[in-house]
Amino acid sequence: MAISLCVALLTTVPLLWLVRETDGMPDPARRDLLMREETSRQTGGLLTLTAAEQKLDTRLHQLKEREMSAAQFPPAVHFFKVKTLIEKSPIFKLLQRMPKGAALHIHGSSVVGVEWLVKNVTHRPHCYICFTWDNSVRFLFSDRQPFPRWDCFYWQLLETLRAKIGDDAGFDNSLMQHLTLFTEDPDGEYPNQDVVWEKFEKAFIAAAGLITHAPVLRDYYRQALEELHKDNIMYLELRSGLSRTYELDGTIHDKTWTLNMFQEVTENFKRDHPDFLGARIIISVHRALSVSAVTAAVKEAIQLKMEFPDVVAGFDMVGRENDGRTLWYFREALSLPADIGASLPFFFHAGETDDEGTDVDQNILDALLFNTTRIGHGYALAHHPLAKELSRKRNVAVELCPISNQVLKLVSDLRNHPAAVLMSEGHPMVISSDDPSLFGTSGLSYDFYEAFVGIGGLKANLGTLKELALNSIRYSSLPAHLKDVGLTTWQNKWNAFVSENS
Ligand SMILES: *[C@@H]1O[C@H](CO)[C@@H](O)[C@H](O)[C@H]1NC(C)=O
Ligand SMILES: *[C@@H]1O[C@H](CO)[C@@H](O)[C@H](O)[C@H]1NC(C)=O
Ligand SMILES: [Zn+2]
Numbered sequence: 001m002a003i004s005l006c007v008a009l010l011t012t013v014p015l016l017w018l019v020r021e022t023d024g025m026p027d028p029a030r031r032d033l034l035m036r037e038e039t040s041r042q043t044g045g046l047l048t049l050t051a052a053e054q055k056l057d058t059r060l061h062q063l064k065e066r067e068m069s070a071a072q073f074p075p076a077v078h079f080f081k082v083k084t085l086i087e088k089s090p091i092f093k094l095l096q097r098m099p100k101g102a103a104l105h106i107h108g109s110s111v112v113g114v115e116w117l118v119k120n121v122t123h124r125p126h127c128y129i130c131f132t133w134d135n136s137v138r139f140l141f142s143d144r145q146p147f148p149r150w151d152c153f154y155w156q157l158l159e160t161l162r163a164k165i166g167d168d169a170g171f172d173n174s175l176m177q178h179l180t181l182f183t184e185d186p187d188g189e190y191p192n193q194d195v196v197w198e199k200f201e202k203a204f205i206a207a208a209g210l211i212t213h214a215p216v217l218r219d220y221y222r223q224a225l226e227e228l229h230k231d232n233i234m235y236l237e238l239r240s241g242l243s244r245t246y247e248l249d250g251t252i253h254d255k256t257w258t259l260n261m262f263q264e265v266t267e268n269f270k271r272d273h274p275d276f277l278g279a280r281i282i283i284s285v286h287r288a289l290s291v292s293a294v295t296a297a298v299k300e301a302i303q304l305k306m307e308f309p310d311v312v313a314g315f316d317m318v319g320r321e322n323d324g325r326t327l328w329y330f331r332e333a334l335s336l337p338a339d340i341g342a343s344l345p346f347f348f349h350a351g352e353t354d355d356e357g358t359d360v361d362q363n364i365l366d367a368l369l370f371n372t373t374r375i376g377h378g379y380a381l382a383h384h385p386l387a388k389e390l391s392r393k394r395n396v397a398v399e400l401c402p403i404s405n406q407v408l409k410l411v412s413d414l415r416n417h418p419a420a421v422l423m424s425e426g427h428p429m430v431i432s433s434d435d436p437s438l439f440g441t442s443g444l445s446y447d448f449y450e451a452f453v454g455i456g457g458l459k460a461n462l463g464t465l466k467e468l469a470l471n472s473i474r475y476s477s478l479p480a481h482l483k484d485v486g487l488t489t490w491q492n493k494w495n496a497f498v499s500e501n502s
Helices: 002-019 028-041 052-071 078-090 090-097 114-119 160-167 166-181 193-211 215-228 255-272 292-308 328-342 361-367 385-393 402-407 419-424 445-455 462-474 480-501
Strands: 101-107 127-131 137-141 232-242 278-286 312-318 376-379 397-400 429-431
Touching: 002 312, 028 480, 052 078, 052 090, 052 462, 078 402, 078 445, 090 445, 101 255, 101 376, 101 429, 101 462, 114 166, 114 193, 127 160, 137 193, 137 232, 137 278, 137 312, 160 166, 160 480, 166 193, 193 215, 215 232, 232 312, 232 480, 255 292, 278 292, 292 312, 292 328, 328 361, 361 376, 361 385, 397 419, 397 445, 402 445, 419 429, 419 445, 429 445, 445 462, 462 480
Parallel strands: 101 232, 232 278, 278 312, 376 397, 397 429
Antiparallel strands: 127 137
């Protein structure tokens, strides 16, 4: 059999060669058609651009070609090393001015730049600091000398310490180091995922003492909205654990206080900025907790969602997936809302891993089985064809956070990010920044830059950007009538942006 097949091939191949000599070249018209068809599948590929949009698109294309042929291509390099280079990019400057819609994946303790935390908050009176044995810091506001704690034996009043040290700018810089991952030498300081995650969790704990002081939290939220608005973002869904806040005398406020305060600050901000659509909270619980603690948290979230239907968007589980428990481990707690007929939409982090085939990797399918509204990261989604199909069919958008994935060491050259596949097939997707202050970014422009220039490459165009911004409103938790308001406001801003820049 094998031999006769070989003989057959040997005799037919030269024949084919002869026959196809004239039509061997693929038909150029068909090639054009296929290329256009493929482009139409990418994110924003079906949008028809106006004449002004086409003009801006041509400009963007030229700028991108220039950046791709430069000596250093920023998306191929660790963000910390090219941040200043990105800031000089004319594409980045355009993205800053672009109305980006909504920020749907940002964590509450990392939404305001550390600059403000250090320069403003640590300079306030009654702020104590303590240096821990593992080279971290804790902060506490108190109207008297705080008692020693297990992790903090000796509290010093910052005002006194500053006076003693003298070098205010230098000291502020050293404090900032504790509150962010940013460093000049990311590869040396963070050789692997474990090391970078350890520093990540430390920075969170260090910031907590500052942020959970009730008067600070109020200003912090206001500052967060200011920073987002300045980056041309009009709506926020913030993941927050709603940790208890404290007063100078040690009085503790509960979650209801925090939600009331959040609502009040948002309403005030909207009054000052009528183009701002609002902000909501996705209540987040750490995946290191026990089943009973998560069950209690789910029950509480159901209650809070009923009390604050316009503020609470839903529920999520946070913390490093590789170290924590899986969604399936919490299946009883997470089925509770459906079992009792309560409404608690899920916004699960899932697939923020490169460990294919593990229990953790399974989170992505489980998130979908629990009817998640969106998928946080979904880094592993491209490897799960069935989950990918489900997510597409149900319009469950992936929240892509490129810089986070790079800094936390899932991918080094962003051109190799698996979301390149998702973008090329127009998978439902939004761009977000996860923990902007920890990564030394602010708002969404930096992540838009990486997604647009690095992950999307030369074929991502103005239609891609437009679709991504539209998606952020489309896939938000807002009710339909507010989405309509948001889309109209956004479209006006977009038209102005296009005419000013084309
Ligand atoms: C800190 O910020 C608040 C508003 O958030 C402002 O009123 C205050 O003046 C600032 N303080 C310093 C020291 O910058
Ligand atoms: C998910 O949605 C399906 C279809 O609406 C429903 O039957 C199921 O109970 C939901 N499951 C959960 C866990 O919410
Ligand atoms: Zn996250």
